Structures are given as C-alpha cells and as structure tokens.
Amino acid sequence: MKGYLVLADGTVYEGTAFGAVGEAIGEVVFNTGMTGYQEILTDPSYCGQIVTMTYPLIGNYGINQDDFEASRSYVRGFIVRETCTYPSNWRAKETLDAYLYRHRIIGLAGIDTRALTKKLRQHGVMQGLITTLPGTVAEMVAKIKQAPPVFGPQLVQTVTTPEPYTIPGPGPRVVVMDFGAKANILRSLNKLGLELVVVPAHATADEIMAYRPAGLMLSNGPGDPTDVPLAINTVRQLLGELPIFGICLGHQIIGLALGGSTYKLKFGHRGANHPVQDLHSGRVYITSQNHGFALAADSLQQLPVEITHLNLNDGTVEGLRHKELPVFSVQYHPEAAPGPEDNEYLFQQFLQLL
Numbered sequence: 001m002k003g004y005l006v007l008a009d010g011t012v013y014e015g016t017a018f019g020a021v022g023e024a025i026g027e028v029v030f031n032t033g034m035t036g037y038q039e040i041l042t043d044p045s046y047c048g049q050i051v052t053m054t055y056p057l058i059g060n061y062g063i064n065q066d067d068f069e070a071s072r073s074y075v076r077g078f079i080v081r082e083t084c085t086y087p088s089n090w091r092a093k094e095t096l097d098a099y100l101y102r103h104r105i106i107g108l109a110g111i112d113t114r115a116l117t118k119k120l121r122q123h124g125v126m127q128g129l130i131t132t133l134p135g136t137v138a139e140m141v142a143k144i145k146q147a148p149p150v151f152g153p154q155l156v157q158t159v160t161t162p163e164p165y166t167i168p169g170p171g172p173r174v175v176v177m178d179f180g181a182k183a184n185i186l187r188s189l190n191k192l193g194l195e196l197v198v199v200p201a202h203a204t205a206d207e208i209m210a211y212r213p214a215g216l217m218l219s220n221g222p223g224d225p226t227d228v229p230l231a232i233n234t235v236r237q238l239l240g241e242l243p244i245f246g247i248c249l250g251h252q253i254i255g256l257a258l259g260g261s262t263y264k265l266k267f268g269h270r271g272a273n274h275p276v277q278d279l280h281s282g283r284v285y286i287t288s289q290n291h292g293f294a295l296a297a298d299s300l301q302q303l304p305v306e307i308t309h310l311n312l313n314d315g316t317v318e319g320l321r322h323k324e325l326p327v328f329s330v331q332y333h334p335e336a337a338p339g340p341e342d343n344e345y346l347f348q349q350f351l352q353l354l
C-alpha cells in the first residue's frame with residue numbers, strides 16, 4: 001500500500017506503508033544512529049514526533065524483549081529508506097513491521113531519507129502528516145495547519161507515571177522526577193544499589209522531601225522545557241536541599257530553575273555519535289543524543305553555574321554544574337540506549353554526591 005509524508009511546506013514524499021494504516025501529524029525529526037531503532041521507538045522523549053532514520057536499512061535485527069526503553073512507543077510515525085522483513089538475530093521476537101502494527105504506528109519505507117534529512121537540515125524541523133489515506137496535498141497541508149500544537153504540557157502528562165512507585169535497592173534512596181524517563185536511566189541508578197522512588201512530573205517539593213531522599217534525579221522527557229513551569233518551580237525549591245542530577249529535559253529544567261533560558265535548535269541533535277568536550281579535562285566523549293531544545297549559553301553567564309561540556313559540532317551547551325551546590329546536569333544521554341556507554345561514569349559521580 002502506498003503511503004505519504006507531507007510536510008507543512010507542501011513537499012510530498014511517496015513511499016510504501018508498513019505497520020499501521022491511517023494518518024498522524026507530528027514534528028518530523030531525523031536520527032543518525034546506525035542501530036538502536038528499538039530504543040529510539042520507545043524513548044518517550046520522541047512523543048509527538050515523526051522520526052526518520054538516516055541509516056538506510058532499519059529492522060534487520062528485529063524487535064527483542066530486552067531493549068525497550070518504555071512499555072510502549074509514543075512516536076507518531078516512523079520513516080525509513082528500507083525496512084527488513086526477515087530479521088536475523090537470536091533475540092528477535094517479531095519484525096519491526098509487526099511491532100509498529102501492534103502499536104498502531106504508521107511506518108513508511110522507500111522514502112528518500114537522504115533528501116528528507118537535507119530538507120530538514122536546510123529548513124529546520126517542521127510539522128508533517130504521515131498518511132495512507134487519499135487526499136490532495138492542499139487538504140493535507142490544511143490539516144497540518146489546523147492541527148493542535150504538537151508541543152505543550154500534554155506531552156509530559158502523557159508519558160509521566162500516573163502514580164509514584166518504588167524500585168527496591170539497598171540504598172541510599174533517590175527520588176526520580178519522571179518526565180518520560182527512559183528505562184535505562186532507572187536501570188543505571190538501580191545498578192549502583194540506589195533505591196528509586198519514581199514520582200510523577202507534577203510532584204511537589206514537599207511530596208518529594210516526604211520520601212526523605214538522599215538525592216533527586218531529573219529525567220529526560222518530550223517537548224519544550226518551558227511547557228512544564230510547575231516542575232521548574234519544584235526544582236527551584238529543591239536547589240540546595242538535595243544533590244540533583246539532570247539528564248536532557250532534566251538538564252534544561254535545572255538551567256531554567258536557576259534563571260537561564262532555552263531556545264529551539266534548528267534541527268536538533270539525534271544520534272549516537274555526537275562529540276562533546278569536557279572543558280575540565282579537555283577530553284572528548286562520543287555521546288548519545290536526542291533533543292530539539294538547548295540552554296542558551298549567554299543566559300547562564302550571570303548565574304552561579306559553570307558550563308562543563310560543549311558540543312563540538314555546533315558549540316551548544318552540553319553540561320553544567322552549580323558553583324556552590326551539588327547540582328549538575330548533561331544534555332546528552334549517559335544511559336546510552338542506544339549509543340556509546342562511555343558516559344556511564346556520570347551516574348557514579350551522582351552517587352558520590354549523595
């Protein structure tokens with residue numbers, strides 16, 4: 001069956017549909033990882049987005065039971081150059097096609113993903129409609145224009161845990177504010193022996209302190225960081241009360257809580273090989289990334305924070321540390337999944353602050 005991706009500017013890409021049928025609107029973004037499509041599909045930070053993979057063959061090792069980052073996928077669509085119908089891997093339980101079908105996600109194969117990525121790089125990310133239904137281009141563009149905004153507080157509300165829950169461990173205890181936490185953040189902390197109390201994004205400072213935690217972890221999550229003012233306020237109240245470690249959205253929230261500002265990147269950083277320099281040691285780390293917003297370096301200048309890491313591709317802020325308080329954060333993903341595991345030591349660093 002034919003399927004189409006229509007961008008807000010009227011560009012049409014025709015391909016072959018796989019997975020589910022129907023139509024969906026989202027922000028079209030690209031990820032440059034050569035592998036890791038299962039973790040990407042189940043990373044809640046992609047909620048509201050249509051993801052295109054730049055690597056030309058996707059699905060070749062199927063879908064297994066170990067690599068999920070969440071119990072479901074929140075992507076609005078998945079676009080590849082070629083999808084593999086006969087995956088080969090001893091862990092594979094189903095094909096990518098079967099997974100997308102079960103999760104009602106429309107997939108498109110046969111798309112010139114190179115042209116699409118060049119378009120998004122030149123123009124910047126934009127809204128798109130992925131569809132297997134008939135209609136004229138003008139009608140589809142009108143649907144994109146009339147659709148409710150993709151961003152907003154509803155994204156974090158969709159992916160956060162509805163109720164607090166505990167992951168046992170010998171201790172100390174850490175509260176994780178769940179903005180759409182990837183499973184591997186929880187695994188990485190739990191592996192160090194930490195007991196985790198995972199709380200919804202709307203948890204208050206009093207509710208968090210009532211658990212008598214030794215530290216606070218702020219997770220990754222979808223959307224624009226300025227859309228979660230309550231969480232920013234909660235974090236502001238907890239600065240100085242607890243050691244805090246933030247990853248991605250959590251990093252942006254720490255920056256905002258301290259008085260900094262964020263802005264939207266033209267086409268984001270999504271991939272598994274982004275070079276980041278640790279400004280203390282001068283060492284360059286290869287990092288896993290997935291973000292469309294960033295902290296503005298100049299907004300941090302007058303604040304009691306130090307920029308600890310920079311992205312070597314575009315010079316954007318990749319990490320910060322409070323000058324007096326035990327608070328630090330990174331824009332990239334030390335939990336990898338997918339991507340290099342070279343940055344796992346940051347969890348150890350957090351443990352030492354507790």
Ligand SMILES: NC(=O)CC[C@H](N)C(=O)O
Pocket residue numbers: 045219220221222223224225247248249250290291292293294
């Ligand atoms: N992975 C994340 O936490 C992403 C943070 C934020 N939603 C962004 O796109 O910048």
